[in-house]
Amino acid sequence: xxxxxxxxxxxxxxxxxxxxxxxxxxxxxxxxxxxxxxxxxxxxxxxxxxxxxxxxxxxxxxxxxxxxxxxxxxxxxxxxxxxxxxxxxxxxxxxxxxxxxxxx
Numbered sequence: 001x002x003x004x005x006x007x008x009x010x011x012x013x014x015x016x017x018x019x020x021x022x023x024x025x026x027x028x029x030x031x032x033x034x035x036x037x038x039x040x041x042x043x044x045x046x047x048x049x050x051x052x053x054x055x056x057x058x059x060x061x062x063x064x065x066x067x068x069x070x071x072x073x074x075x076x077x078x079x080x081x082x083x084x085x086x087x088x089x090x091x092x093x094x095x096x097x098x099x100x101x102x103x104x
Contacts, residue, residue, distance in 0.1 A: 004029035008096060014054070014078060015100050024084060024098035070101070 008024035015022050027047075041047045057075030064070075069084040081101035089095030 003032065005032060005034055008084070008098065010098060014098065016078065018100045018102040021097055021099040023089065024096040026094040026096060 007027040007030055009027055010022055010024045012022055036053070038052050040050055055075040055077040057073060057078075059074065060072040062070040062072060062081070067086040070081065072081050073079060078100075080103075083097075083099055083101055085097045086093070087095045087097055
């Protein structure tokens with residue numbers, strides 16, 4: 001859906017170098033107003049724990065379909081072309097493979 005924040009939980013730090021692949025678990029969409037939220041979500045509530053903004057910047061969407069998303073990220077931490085590929089991993093097939101594209 002457009003007009004929302006698409007979200008993935010990346011249990012390990014997102015990859016900064018090509019060749020490093022990470023698991024990314026798709027989470028629920030968030031309203032745009034959540035873009036600056038940092039804080040503690042209390043135990044027992046969905047998403048419980050510390051929420052912090054790891055990176056910020058802009059992106060360019062290069063490709064998006066049901067099984068693959070490719071974006072160019074212009075962040076403070078992540079820079080370059082990144083790929084999310086849908087997998088069968090996890091509950092309700094919410095698992096994605098997340099990696100930085102190799103430069104051709």
